[in-house]
Amino acid sequence: MTLVVDGVCKQFGRFPALNNVSLEVRDGEFLTLLGPSGSGKTTLLRVLAGLDRPDRGSVFLNGVDFLRLSARERRVGLVFQQYALFRHMTVAKNIAFGLDVRPARTRPSRDAIKARVSELLTLAHIDGLGARYPAQLSGGQRQRVAVARALAFEPQLLLLDEPFGALDTKVRKELRGELRRIHDETGVTTILVTHDQEEAMALADRVVLMNRGRIEQVGTPHELDDTPATPFVFEFLGECNRLPCEVSNGVARFEGFAAPVIGYGQSRGLGTVRGQALFRPADTCLDAGAAGDGLPVRVVQIGGRGAIRTLECLALSGHRLFAELPEHLALRFEVGQRVRLTARRVIVEPGRETDAKAHVDHQPARSVAV
Amino acid sequence: MIATVARRPINGPLPLLLLVLALAWISLVIGAPLATVLVQAFSKGVGPFFDAFKDPDALAAVRLTLIVAAITVPLNAVFGLAAAWSIAKFNFKGKALLLAIIDLPLSMSPVVSGLVWVLLFGASGWFAPWLEASGVKIVFALPGIVLGTVLVTLPLIARELIPLMSAQGADEELAAATLGAGGWTTFFKITLPNVRWALLHGVLLCNARAMGEFGAVSVLSGHIRGLTETLPLHVEAVYNEYDFVGAFACASLLAGLAVVTLVAKTILERADQMAAKQGSAA
Numbered sequence: 001m002t003l004v005v006d007g008v009c010k011q012f013g014r015f016p017a018l019n020n021v022s023l024e025v026r027d028g029e030f031l032t033l034l035g036p037s038g039s040g041k042t043t044l045l046r047v048l049a050g051l052d053r054p055d056r057g058s059v060f061l062n063g064v065d066f067l068r069l070s071a072r073e074r075r076v077g078l079v080f081q082q083y084a085l086f087r088h089m090t091v092a093k094n095i096a097f098g099l100d101v102r103p104a105r106t107r108p109s110r111d112a113i114k115a116r117v118s119e120l121l122t123l124a125h126i127d128g129l130g131a132r133y134p135a136q137l138s139g140g141q142r143q144r145v146a147v148a149r150a151l152a153f154e155p156q157l158l159l160l161d162e163p164f165g166a167l168d169t170k171v172r173k174e175l176r177g178e179l180r181r182i183h184d185e186t187g188v189t190t191i192l193v194t195h196d197q198e199e200a201m202a203l204a205d206r207v208v209l210m211n212r213g214r215i216e217q218v219g220t221p222h223e224l225d226d227t228p229a230t231p232f233v234f235e236f237l238g239e240c241n242r243l244p245c246e247v248s249n250g251v252a253r254f255e256g257f258a259a260p261v262i263g264y265g266q267s268r269g270l271g272t273v274r275g276q277a278l279f280r281p282a283d284t285c286l287d288a289g290a291a292g293d294g295l296p297v298r299v300v301q302i303g304g305r306g307a308i309r310t311l312e313c314l315a316l317s318g319h320r321l322f323a324e325l326p327e328h329l330a331l332r333f334e335v336g337q338r339v340r341l342t343a344r345r346v347i348v349e350p351g352r353e354t355d356a357k358a359h360v361d362h363q364p365a366r367s368v369a370v
Numbered sequence: 371m372i373a374t375v376a377r378r379p380i381n382g383p384l385p386l387l388l389l390v391l392a393l394a395w396i397s398l399v400i401g402a403p404l405a406t407v408l409v410q411a412f413s414k415g416v417g418p419f420f421d422a423f424k425d426p427d428a429l430a431a432v433r434l435t436l437i438v439a440a441i442t443v444p445l446n447a448v449f450g451l452a453a454a455w456s457i458a459k460f461n462f463k464g465k466a467l468l469l470a471i472i473d474l475p476l477s478m479s480p481v482v483s484g485l486v487w488v489l490l491f492g493a494s495g496w497f498a499p500w501l502e503a504s505g506v507k508i509v510f511a512l513p514g515i516v517l518g519t520v521l522v523t524l525p526l527i528a529r530e531l532i533p534l535m536s537a538q539g540a541d542e543e544l545a546a547a548t549l550g551a552g553g554w555t556t557f558f559k560i561t562l563p564n565v566r567w568a569l570l571h572g573v574l575l576c577n578a579r580a581m582g583e584f585g586a587v588s589v590l591s592g593h594i595r596g597l598t599e600t601l602p603l604h605v606e607a608v609y610n611e612y613d614f615v616g617a618f619a620c621a622s623l624l625a626g627l628a629v630v631t632l633v634a635k636t637i638l639e640r641a642d643q644m645a646a647k648q649g650s651a652a
Binding site for chain 2 (some may be wrong): 049050051070071072073074075076077078080082083085086087088097098101102149150153
């Protein structure tokens, strides 16, 4: 069983929400659509659910042309951002809805529906809440009901649109685990939309990272972390330092040091290129020794707590750079100290070098919490 | 919800003065007329009061009023639901225009609402030749009275539904669709139950207005005793003939309708609040 999306385009007025999106989803897979707002991830989900029609492209599930089916014919379970529970129905009635509205020929018997509902109440760990109304539930419980309702009619696909958006951090984490457990128990192919990279990476078998209506990269969380296809992917998945550099033959050269470039293959043979290097605070090393490689910087702040500490450093050029060090290493440094900074590996955004002056008041896009 | 608003106890002379003023004003402009209606109706005792309803013309007026309401209210309920549904759940060009047009009868004198139909269907109206040829009578007959009443009461149900349905959004309907429900199933199982109290509220207001409408109906009725006079018109006609007991007896029926409407409205609002508690933020 595979879902094949091919060349899907969708335009809202003059705004291209989906721009030639192609994707293959395997049977039983847990996929997350990740991206900033406006990246098209929710539109793609709505196209799959049948709530939006694409302008071009095709969607096939097991060889069935999905675009020729209406939302009600697709048998796709959709969990809405605000859950969209039926407010005047009890939890049990909500869950039974997908079965209750079937035509008499294919509708299960009343007892069978009842059994299915209690099965789902158990699966979603909400036994005993069947007689309540949605307004009498907490946010987390509502979310569980929404998932149970979407699963009750044995959908071919389970789609979730930012399902944890309205919940506090603790409940989020708990439900995240629950959702993965439910997926593993039912084996239903699941696609979840989120803008939270941590959530996407923690949950998914594979992550689809979207930006401006296009897919930037598809891969396992490990692949995305290890071999980001584009600087956007790298930047979206975590905090980064930015520093101008010169690249040739897969090596980025900075003032005082050099570092290998990840995903260099694409730009091989271009000669020497100037650009912006991006690298993680976790890949940043500091050395207090008298001699050796490294960009001269001054430690201006030491923050964080626990095993990992964040050191904020200021270069003479005005660049603010962050380094994450294990506690025992971080303790060797103090505020005001002059040290040398190097990076283990970098990714390069070619041709976007800005001069140092302009960079003084340019904070990193996602600054590290200190 | 109204009940959660914090209130201060009345203290000091100014709030007390305002309260007394408000009560005096209400008794003067609402209480006194209502009392007058009853006093006048029973001024010659219980017997003449009931005699007023033995008049066949009075009975005909009551019957006509009920018929007009029975046609008008369902028509406007269907229209109100359709209009509110399309405005609240869809985006389309001309939405603002539709909203403005729905409100138009509220800002228009009922006499005008009556006259427009006379201009269209009256003896020298646009459709007069066609109507004459086919023998259909609209003005000075039941169809005209219904048309006038429908126009005057048009916004009442739609305006109850539009804000509620807009606030509810279309997510529940979309969810029902993905769960396999068809259009009618979704309407009867999701949309209608979600607005049932507001709909009843609107029906109640629409009914009260339809039965009490004077201006538009007065223009369209032709005042044929026993045939095209509704209850409000009958009250005026009888009053003009100095039959005060008869006029006020019939007026007391209309006043009774107002009281029943008020009580039913209060009960509905309570039910609505309970439903809101049960269903809010779902």
